[in-house]
Amino acid sequence: MQKLKSNWLWVLLAFFAVLPVVLTNNYYIYVFNRGFANAIAVIGLVILFGIAGQISLGHVAFFALSAYTSSILAIRLEWSPFITIPLGVLFSCIWGALLSIPSFKLSGPFLSISTVAFGEVVRLLVINLEPLTNGPYGLYNIPPVVIGGFRIVKELHWYYILLVAMCLLAVLGLRIKNSYIGRALAAIREDEIAAEIMGINIRRMKTFAFVSAAFFAGLSGGLYAHFAGYLSPEIITGEQSFNLFSMAIVGGQESIIGSLWSGIALTIAPEYMRFLQEYYIMIFSLIVLLVVLLPWDTLIEKAESGSKREVKAVEYRS
Secondary structure (H helix, E strand, O other): OHHHHHHHHHHHHHHHHHHHHOOOOHHHHHHHHHHHHHHHHHHHHHHHHHHOOOOOOOOHHHHHHHHHHHHHHHHHOOOOHHHHHHHHHHHHHHHHHHHHHHHOOOOHHHHHHHHHHHHHHHHHHHHHOHHHHOHHHOEEOOOOEEEOOEEEOOHHHHHHHHHHHHHHHHHHHHHHHOOHHHHHHHHHHHOHHHHHHOOOOHHHHHHHHHHHHHHHHHHHHHHHHHHHOEEOHHHHOHHHHHHHHHHHHHOOOOOHHHHHHHHHHHHHHHHHOHHHHHHHHHHHHHHHHHHHHOOHHHHHHHHHHHHHHHHHHHHHHO
């Protein structure tokens, strides 16, 4: 199974490595860049929700905290993004650890409400701390990443940087999932009391899950800020959190590789469906519902069993 997942990761990397050949429009490359950034953020949500079972509907707050922290330090103090992005990720992780505290006592809808509240608080702070964040006007002229005197500003350069980063972080996510920590998180999701009886430190594992989610979302936000060059409070809306949550569900709650495909697909799909005008939101929502509600596991099992019977029949006739 692990080898199969690695193969899918190589397929994803190879497919997107050659895709820019047919993408002649820079805007579409930018959309794919956003898809890669979203996919990185969704990896953390898969660990937090899919594996650990902790519902988070304010995931985009970690994204925004890191993005704004890195941008403000780069603009005001003129620090290098190689310093500001890690500091932004660290700031997000600190808040991830703090947000894990309610999960010690809350679960289900009560925990989800606390994460929604956290996301809304971050959004309101970004809007109202105008001297620091420029409020509703947003931050602009965010310095790009500079490597050896070379300014990385072209969409195609960011395309390959984000693609490689996404694949490396997917490997990290798979390592976490298949480690003792991943199995402990899965045990907590199934039955907290049984997991605690088996010697698993519930609070430590939940804290790790929230910090991991904040790490992936924070790194995604920091990279996004420096390739987009502009930030506004629109990236912290509840709709954006719902989009990330939908990506985690559509890709398969526990699937790291699935989250990459869904993160990219659900980012670019609305752009390619705009020719439907006012109907594209309805059709897009129906597609997401079909993907979520249809019993894909059962259908795949039936298809596999059918193909095996056909192979056996051919072998028998021969």
